[in-house]
Amino acid sequence: MERLTSFSDLLELQQVDSLIDKLREDRLKLPERAELREAAGVAAATASAHSEVYDRLRAVERSAARVEDDLTMTETRVREQERRLFAGALSAREADHLRTEVGNLGRRVSTMEDELLELLEERERLDVDEKSASETAAAASGAERRLVARVAELEAAIDTSLSRYRQRRAEIAAEIEQGLLRKYVQLRKHRGGVVVGEVDGRVCGACHLQMSVAEYEEVASDPIPQCINCAAILCL
């Protein structure tokens, strides 16, 4: 009678162990985890694209500020030299020299104005690009965060079930005779899958092969009967 209880407990233990294995596999192969990997890749790529356009924008802004400063200084210098020129009291040679300088400075001002205009136009383009890249990166990062939360939620749900089944497993295992339990654990470790089977009409419930009367009688006389075909522990 005691043996019967132990063996039927073993069948239940196998059921619970199969559920535990299934849950562990589900946890490992969550489809959302693959989605998360992809989303993380997109988030990283869009963040890097944003950072690149952001750096370019800042570089153009720095260049524009430099050219603007330079332009202001040169314009001031032009006005000073023009004032000196119009104030008179210069020798012809000095006046000539000053006119040349004013001419040169004027050309520089014009070049710098063109340069500044180009930089400001580029800044405007980059400003638009930067805003769009920033929005794309924020959306990708949001999608990644949502998936992180979803995966965590699914893992937590699986973990809750796992801990319930593990507790149930411990309760069942406590009811099973130690030698039988050891045999089961060993078989399950080496063979996996179904290692306990009920016998119905000399047919093993694990491999579904039928034993002859002689085979069955020999197996049934063992303290731990095992199928001669698949070695499953048999509940006779």
Ligand SMILES: [Zn+2]
């Ligand atoms: Zn079998």
